[in-house]
Amino acid sequence: MGKxxxxxxxxxxxxxxxxxxKDTTVIFPKIFPNRFKSIEVIEGDGVNVGTVRLVKYSDDTxxxxxxxxxxxxxxxxxxxLGYSVIDGxxxxxxxxxxxKVEVVPKGEGSLVKWSMEFEKASDEVPDPVLIQEYAAKAFTELDAYLLKE
Incomplete structure (x- = not known):
């Protein structure tokens, strides 16, 4: 396992x-139309444990x-919040x-702690650094969106 x-x-x-x-199902397609075609809840209530979401990425991804x-x-x-990718x-x-994403207080703002544990299908597969970069950018842009709300 890598991390x-x-x-x-x-x-x-x-x-x-x-x-x-908790509201990324609704917010992300709105603020990232160049990344997400849609995020659809296919099981559960969209937020709580057991929820399964189908994330469709745009052609730019x-x-x-x-x-x-x-x-x-x-x-x-x-x-x-803990999640796993189960298909795709x-x-x-x-x-x-x-x-896993954890949000903790830091001054007047917050500190977002993100981690991903992974097991590669083979040694040739790179670490999922692109997912890490994607997450960091998404959190930065989510913050900017929330500050305007």
Whole structure:
């Protein structure tokens, strides 16, 4: 198993950023039309554990057209979201992809802690650094969107 992680400071309060994270099904296609065609809830309520989302990526997104993500952990008290990718092109390269996002107070804003554990399908497969870069950019842009709300 490999692991990637980063921490990112955002200006939004913990509660505001956490609320945005829980509402990405609705928000992300709105603020990232160049990345997402749609995000559709196919099981569950769209937020809580057991939710499965079908994420359809735009033509501008290289390599992948869709991914199915399952919410594995939702802790409102500690503001932790855990998910796994369960279907899509990524799963031809990785046996497992499990992401975790934690939002903690930092000054007047928040610190977003992201990590992804992965198991490659073969040694030739690169670490999912593109997913890490994608997540960092998404959090930065989500913060900017929430600050305008």
């Amino acid at each position: 990637l992680e980063f921490e990112l400071e955002v200006k939004s309060s913990v509660d505001k950023f956490w609320g945005g994270m 290289p390599v992948i057209t869709f991914a199915k993500e399952k919410v594995e952990l939702l802790d409102d008290v500690n503001k932790i 092109e990524l799963m031809t390269h990785y046996k497992t992809l499990k992401g």
